[in-house]
Amino acid sequence: MRTHWEILDAHTVTPEQQQYALDRAINGLRDDDPRQSAAKPLLGWQKPVLLSLLAIAVAFAVWRPMETAVTLIGLCTLAYLLTLGDRVLIFRRGLASRPIVIPDDVARAIPEDELPAYTILVPAYNEPEVVADLIGAMDSLEYPRDRLQVLLLLEADDQVTIDAAEACGESDVITILLVPPAEPRTKPKACNYGLHFATGDIVTIFDAEDLPEPLQLRRVVAAFRNLSDDVACVQAKLVYHNGHQNLLTAWFTAEYGLWFGYLLPGMMVSTSPIPLGGTSNHLRREMLQGIGAWDPFNVTEDADLGLRIAANGYRTAVIDSYTLEEANSDPINWIRQRSRWYKGYLQTWLVHIRRPVKLYRTLGLRSFIRFTLVLAGTPIIAVLNLLFWFITVLWFLGQPAVVGEVFPDLIYFPALVAMIIGNFTVMYMNMIALREDDRSDLLLAALTVWLFWLMMSVAAAKGCYQMIRQPSFWEKTFHGLAEKPDEDAAHRAAAQK
Incomplete structure (x- = not known):
């Protein structure tokens, strides 16, 4: 050569x-326009806004712990439903x-x-x-x-x-x-x-x-x-x-x-x-x-x-x-790779949300929401899965009263839809894609994909942790x-x- x-x-x-x-x-991108670079995870208004939101959440959690928990679970459930609905819409368009x-x-x-x-x-x-x-x-x-x-x-x-x-x-x-x-x-x-x-x-x-x-x-x-x-x-x-x-x-x-x-x-x-x-x-x-x-x-x-x-x-x-x-093919190697992807999704969302008004005007409302659901929602929801799976296991083991209290009817039924119908819908989309591509050889993978979701959640938790400690660290994937x-x-x- x-x-x-x-x-x-x-x-x-x-x-x-x-x-x-x-x-x-x-340094080219960072010098030309620092707000487009991920060299610093948080710039300008981002750090004070995030710290203020965290302080408000902690204050309400101390003052009204049960109401705060209900509100946060309600917001998480809404995020699940929006993400599910948007994913189905994208899939339908992709089929056509x-x-x-x-x-x-x-x-x-x-x-x-x-x-x-x-x-x-x-x-x-x-x-x-x-x-x-x-x-x-x-x-x-x-x-x-x-x-x-x-x-x-x-x-x-x-x-x-x-x-x-x-x-x-x-x-x-x-x-x-x-x-x-x-x-x-x-x-x-x-x-x-x-x-x-x-x-x-x-x-x-x-x-x-x-x-x-x-x-x-x-x-x-x-x-x-x-x-x-x-x-x-x-x-x-x-x-x-x-x-x-x-x-x-x-x-x-x-x-x-x-x-x-x-x-x-x-x-x-x-x-x-x-x-x-x-x-x-x-x-x-x-x-x-x-x-x-x-x-x-x-x-x-x-x-x-x-x-x-x-x-x-x-x-x-x-x-x-x-x-x-x-x-x-190696689970540890896969988690290294996927955690880097999730961390990068969060990096990308934080970079592009620095100019929310300009981005909104360029993309429009629908694409702006989708941008948030895909880039920020994918890793965050993967981490939240660990929490909600834990709550579900607790409920089946002993039905503790506190679980019922944080899931009033207004949240319980949408959450049930997100868990049962949502999981089935995601599996069904995988099955349809395999059928359209004539990949019946991957049927077992489609039926057991929930185990794959568990690995995704572990990788997302690691990625979120690294986002705080090592935001630009490139974790090598071995081939x-x-x-x-x-x-x-x-x-x-x-x-x-």
Whole structure:
């Protein structure tokens, strides 16, 4: 593979310019507009307002403990019902309008001289076991090599991954770009650094273990041609190739099928902000640079970027192209990953709520409410599940009087609807999604998904705790725990879904 220094020579980049690229990668968004950066979790009015609300809640809890408990449980029940109703609405829209389909012949019909320059960023850290698969995945892409730039972003002090990459030999499409070591050690910081050296009109991200379907780039180009100019991003679907490894990977696979196949398309047609996936989001480079690129301090930079796209008046489309990924097969590793996602959702909500009036005017009432329900509601409700499950167990064990007192009729019956009908509805949506995708092999996962919800709650509690103690700490997810898939068979199976 070509080395980092050859890139610098090719672009006559001086060490001073290299330092400038690193500084912008870390501080660009924070310097240009601090209120869009998660470098500080709370800014301006947020800290005094949150502390005041906490003080008021504590004061009422001391003065009128039972009334305070009833009020808080009532508010939580309302949040459950709103979230459930909104999720059903999104799912119905997603069923009626699936991701945008670009047929193979349409994708291949674009003349090579009309294809735009494309840059693929592949950040990897401490992943020697999967980086070798990258060459085969990139070589399989049907895109002219003279219009394709693949930057493998490696930390300069990650010698084990550098050695593994160099051991793969020469590649006519992949270039190693060494990112100078600096805090924060996050994926978005590496992507920002790589963006400084990008030459493509369209930029996308793949993880080192990703297996994108060969026509994905051409499909995206065709989609951009047919879509309006306000579409700044095209998101492809993420599909797991190891869904049968164990029950955890089956749960994860079913969840992603529902999310990328139905919920994101439902958000797309309702013009709601779309939290992007971690990879396979294809972005117009000019737009990306114009809105500040990725936030290096946000641990779910994809969700944050999706919200920032919407907040700046742009839209995201979802395309019926897929990228094969490895589902987390280890419970501890999965909780590390999911807790980071939940923490990042809270980070993203806190960042974008700093300008509530401006955001409301840009998104409108419905999308503004959905933004709160998805970004803040998802992790908070997952934590609240632990509390309400505990209360339910207490009631069945001994029916203590205090449980009945905090659930008067006005709250008890809506809460019962949320618990029984809500849980059934979520399971039913999973079943419908599996039926539509012909995934009867995941039926056991759909029927036992309540165990998956328990793991989500544990991860959410950890994420909320880390939000207070380590807001920008990037908890590493380890890959390479699954057997290497038969790529041809995996692509054929995914294409049928």
